[in-house]
Amino acid sequence: MKKVIVDRHLHRCVLRVDMVREAHVDILPITNLVDQLLQDEEIKVGQQSQGAFEAPEINAFGQNFRDYTNAETERQKGVEEFYRLQHINQTYDYVKQMREKFSKLDKMEMSIWECCELLNEVVDESDPDLDEPQIQHLLQSAEAIRKDYPDQDWLHLTALIHDLGKVLLLPKFEGLPQWAVVGDTFPLGCAFDSFNIHHKYFEENPDSKNPAYLTKNGVYEQGCGLENVVMSWGHDDYMYLVAKENGTTLPTAALFIVRYHSFYRKYSNIDIRYIRLELIHTHLMNDEDRENLKWLHVFNKYDLYSKSKVHVDVEEVKPYYMSLINKYFPEKLRW
Template sequence: MAGTSRTRNDCPIVMYGNQKQKIHEENNDLVLQGRFVVPGSNTFGHTFRDYNADSERKESVEEFYKQNHIHQTIDLVKRMREEYGKLNKIEMSIWECCELLNSFVDASDPDLDEPQIEHLLQTAEAIRKDHPSEDWLHLTALIHDLGKVLSFPSFGELPQWAIVGDTFPVGCAFDESIVHHKYFNENPDHHNPAYNTKYGIYSEGCGLDKVLMSWGHDEYMYMVAKENKSTLPSAALFIIRYHSFYPLHKSGAYKHLMNDEDVENLKWLQIFNKYDLYSKSKVRIDVEKVKPYYLSLTEKYFPAKLRW
């Protein structure tokens, strides 16, 4: 799908459709030659992803990460993967799931307190404006957070620390770039010599598909898409699975575990991430106006009903 070339200053160019995206190798910033402009502040008037900003959500977000870092162990992840990998909770369409998320607000997000369907459509519509020919990326944006249905009774009503927040590998050392890293001191894996080294249970270049990630909506939605035989490209599944893996795509941590396919797919994730993060705003989307377009994409890439 994507090819690369070099500019005179040796920054790679990611080619897709008729667009060019320049990814800066030092800080992974995306220089966008399109119509979406990064806003100067989040919905609360603060810098995006500023976990120390004096906002009304600061304390609750930090408490969320404390619980997340204490409880996300390799044993927990294995249990969750076994339980939810059965996909025996409910059957419903993609759009039905979008509507179900209307009442969900992410407790880990310092940038937005709107229902999730607003964020999904903001992200998808921002991408659609800049990349009209990449319909798979529009749909990926719409569905990337649907795994947050894990908070509902039909799905076990998991606590938010087991659903949202930045994700990270378990089974190896917790990188210091992970937000509120200090709370890992209370995680038993942090003190287990089998799990607290750079590689832990993994090996160099093993590939992220061999790595156990902290449990949450990313991994669950990846399972749903893959097991329901979605025809989305591999880059889309990579985005869904790792879009909350900020230690990697923001800080460059854990690259020693990546293989060549991961490296290529990461370029698409970095493109996607700008829209996922910076499209959060109070600008409302006319749901009924855009609904027919997204229904056509779900019909193209998914069965009518999915097992969840």
């Protein structure tokens, strides 16, 4: 059996080439991307401070991170039920309707920090690794990145805001169901990829019966750019709209992270810490997407593996993050 094995500083990847071939994925683009990721890793290590964040092997529940195969616990059963509902209900037309509806930003006005505090009321049912209030996840990921990348203040703030779109779960934002807000995102308007978590439930999605959506490219042209691809609706796209339409001065890489940080693919034999969904959907990307991926890869590790039962002292770190909010956002935003 042919393998490509990579062991570099913080990340590990085991790519079983025969497994990928059986999934009808081209081998060469994947191995080329692994090489590119290694080059990016060299850049990242050079940017990091000493004492870099070490990604743990297991989550707070004693399980592997992003393990969707263990259905023995009630939480795992709930996660699978979440993905069943998401895969059935997220359609191309549904997303178009939701984007039109929520892009009006007419729900309320509030500051970024006020939104952070609202997330004390939110727990993400799709996440097998965390059952803490979302504000703790935001601060844990932001503080971990701040430690390793002290000079990239925009990245610290990006970590703080990346999940703020989950306020869509609250009554003030119409109380959308969890399947319409959280979970991994995926492209619509093209074939559902077999690497999606709990892929079998897509069989009940109406789009799986539409011939226009059943090819690799579907309704898109190769290299069209992810900004032209309709993704499943959720907190990623909503927070991207909020930040963009309220005139944030964060760099484009930050907006890319916010919009695509839930864009994952499950590989049974590939460490998700290193290989993401881009392996499959590079044909839809343009050059700007590929450039922004470098920072998305940086962000990925902290988003996934900083989740902990050890809480961040909110009042202690609040002044620092308030200074970043004032730097990159207006005082009040439309939501």
